[in-house]
Amino acid sequence: MDILTDKSRVERLEIVDTxxxxxxxxxxxxxxxxESLSxxxxxxxxARRHGIA
Known part of the structure; x- marks a missing residue:
């Protein structure tokens, strides 16, 4: 399946910045x-648990 035949692709992506x-x-x-080293x-x-990207 490629991008031309994939019907579920995203048409518009909106990024919200707080x-x-x-x-x-x-x-x-x-x-x-x-904690990360344990x-x-x-x-x-x-990182995800503490909301760090």
Whole structure:
């Protein structure tokens, strides 16, 4: 299946930007990094849980 035959493709994509930037204290940053390094949790899962891209 390619883009010419795929009927479910997105016709329009709208991006909404909140303009909000999160700020973490040093203690929160350390806790998040420690959590991401602890097994078996993966770093990407920890980032998603804390809303970090």
């Amino acid at each position: 303009g909000r930037r999160r700020r973490f204290s040093d203690a929160e940053k350390i806790r998040i990094v420690e 097994a078996p949790r993966m770093g990407s899962a920890t």
